Amino acid sequence: MKKLSKCIVTTATIAFVILANESNKVYVEGKTETDSGLRNNKIEEEDNNFQTTTTSSTKSYVFKNGVDHTFTSDVVDGKLCDITSKSMSGYLDISGSKYDNNGEGKHLFYWFFEKRAKSLIPTNSDVDKEETTFEESSIPLIVWLTGGPGCSSSLALLTENGPCTVLENGEGTKTNIHSWTEAAHVLWLDQPAGVGFSYGQETDKNEKMISEDAYYFLQAFLRSNPKYQKNPLFIVGESYGGHYAPSIAHKAFTENKNLKNGMLHLNLSGLAVGNGLTNPEIQYQYYSEMAFKNSHGIKVVNQATYEKMKVDAKSCAHLIHECNSKTKDGNNNFICQNANYQCEKAGMGPYDATGLNPYDIRKKCQVQPLCYDFSNVETWLNKDTTRRSLHVSEKSNKWQTCNDNVNTKFNVDKMKNFSGYVADMLNGGIPALIYAGDVDFICNYLGNKAWTLDLDWDHKNEFNLAEDHAWGGNKGLARSANGFTFLQVYDAGHMVPTDQPEVALDMIKNFLSEGTF
Numbered sequence: 001m002k003k004l005s006k007c008i009v010t011t012a013t014i015a016f017v018i019l020a021n022e023s024n025k026v027y028v029e030g031k032t033e034t035d036s037g038l039r040n041n042k043i044e045e046e047d048n049n050f051q052t053t054t055t056s057s058t059k060s061y062v063f064k065n066g067v068d069h070t071f072t073s074d075v076v077d078g079k080l081c082d083i084t085s086k087s088m089s090g091y092l093d094i095s096g097s098k099y100d101n102n103g104e105g106k107h108l109f110y111w112f113f114e115k116r117a118k119s120l121i122p123t124n125s126d127v128d129k130e131e132t133t134f135e136e137s138s139i140p141l142i143v144w145l146t147g148g149p150g151c152s153s154s155l156a157l158l159t160e161n162g163p164c165t166v167l168e169n170g171e172g173t174k175t176n177i178h179s180w181t182e183a184a185h186v187l188w189l190d191q192p193a194g195v196g197f198s199y200g201q202e203t204d205k206n207e208k209m210i211s212e213d214a215y216y217f218l219q220a221f222l223r224s225n226p227k228y229q230k231n232p233l234f235i236v237g238e239s240y241g242g243h244y245a246p247s248i249a250h251k252a253f254t255e256n257k258n259l260k261n262g263m264l265h266l267n268l269s270g271l272a273v274g275n276g277l278t279n280p281e282i283q284y285q286y287y288s289e290m291a292f293k294n295s296h297g298i299k300v301v302n303q304a305t306y307e308k309m310k311v312d313a314k315s316c317a318h319l320i321h322e323c324n325s326k327t328k329d330g331n332n333n334f335i336c337q338n339a340n341y342q343c344e345k346a347g348m349g350p351y352d353a354t355g356l357n358p359y360d361i362r363k364k365c366q367v368q369p370l371c372y373d374f375s376n377v378e379t380w381l382n383k384d385t386t387r388r389s390l391h392v393s394e395k396s397n398k399w400q401t402c403n404d405n406v407n408t409k410f411n412v413d414k415m416k417n418f419s420g421y422v423a424d425m426l427n428g429g430i431p432a433l434i435y436a437g438d439v440d441f442i443c444n445y446l447g448n449k450a451w452t453l454d455l456d457w458d459h460k461n462e463f464n465l466a467e468d469h470a471w472g473g474n475k476g477l478a479r480s481a482n483g484f485t486f487l488q489v490y491d492a493g494h495m496v497p498t499d500q501p502e503v504a505l506d507m508i509k510n511f512l513s514e515g516t517f
Contacts, residue, residue, distance in 0.1 A: 068095035071220040074391040082163035106193035106200040137230040140184035147240025150406035152196030153188040160497040170379030178501035207247035232269035242276020250421035272433040281320040283447030287347035312346035360493035423457040431483035437492030478517040
């Protein structure tokens with residue numbers, strides 16, 4: 001969600017040592033912190049050429065990709081945000097990775113909440129008020145990715161779909177009854193390095209790097225928390241998460257097909273993207289339509305500007321097509337950067353001149369650069385008491401909503417098309433939900449619907465012939481076939497859970513339970 005880029009208990013330490021090994025044997029050695037200091041432990045448990053060292057507080061694993069990973073996990077006091085959910089936070093520390101040339105260190109922060117055992121949503125039913133019993137392994141596990149690129153998922157936790165929101169004065173929190181933890185365990189991941197409380201070398205610049213680190217994050221998280229290994233895993237992204245989520249989900253999807261020794265099979269069960277940027281070549285052609293022919297009848301530009309935007313959109317689409325078609329040659333950096341610059345100017349320039357909020361065409365942009373005042377969130381997250389409660393590293397910088405330096409590094413990546421990953425997963429039986437609030441301009445519902453209709457997959461005809469129909473008591477317009485759903489959410493902007501929290505919760509509940517739209 002970065003305006004600059006547009007669409008944008010007890011303490012436990014888990015160490016993942018991922019080292020290259022020329023032999024077939026995989027070695028594991030861990031260190032456990034005790035009152036008397038550090039001691040070495042080796043307890044071997046054979047598991048298909050994978051060994052583990054286990055103590056009361058430390059588990060060490062060795063994979064064979066030549067990268068060191070250390071995973072830390074600390075319990076978070078429920079009084080900080082939500083006393084009804086078990087919560088923990090921590091870091092995945094990465095010493096080098098496959099796509100880093102110089103072995104740079106990166107440290108990815110996460111904040112996790114279990115599903116609420118008892119719903120906080122008011123109801124007249126005595127049955128619904130009782131504590132819910134459920135099969136632990138059946139509870140969905142959502143990994144949430146805010147876009148930007150460069151914006152913090154912790155922002156979404158505290159302003160969209162997390163179990164609490166921050167008070168206006170930034171001095172505390174209050175309960176969000178429509179948290180997505182009503183439906184699932186949810187993990188909000190700040191990535192890449194430099195975003196939110198994540199820190200280290202800000203070297204990530206494309207989806208190969210993003211998906212590589214996220215895949216090992218999931219391996220590390222589930223190794224250290226085996227109780228969630230069988231839970232259905234859903235990757236959900238927003239805005240530039242339309243790049244992130246398909247890439248990360250597809251990485252898991254492809255790795256599952258040819259699982260390496262010692263690696264966990266990830267129970268990937270679905271992909272969802274909200275107001276995302278996934279197929280820029282198609283989506284950028286709908287800025288003109290959203291500006292002049294949106295479902296709310298709001299004409300944000302005049303006829304002449306609209307006609308010019310339509311003409312410019314064709315040139316823009318050609319540039320983006322070149323960016324994607326020449327990717328295999330490896331010489332497309334300038335082409336893609338030029339496409340990004342020219343298309344931003346053509347598609348967003350006329351809109352920016354209106355002074356309207358690009359995330360909600362009904363509003364003026366009151367606070368630059370994001371058009372919303374998140375100062376209360378910044379105040380609360382940067383309080384010493386909050387940082388200590390969340391076990392934030394002293395090496396982490398001051399929390400900010402978005403990091404412009406990270407954003408700029410993705411200038412080549414921004415115009416890339418990742419809809420093909422969605423098609424591949426749909427063909428492999430992984431359901432996908434693409435939803436969009438219908439007053440967002442920047443990643444608007446018209447462009448998102450257009451790319452879903454254009455998508456080349458096994459059941460394209462069935463999806464395209466399916467009828468649009470009212471959903472949720474006329475709270476949206478849905479089209480669905482063979483596991484693929486597009487949902488237009490009425491009267492919601494870029495952040496659907498913020499504008500329509502009850503509708504967003506009903507939507508995600510429906511998707512997680514394989515309900516019909």
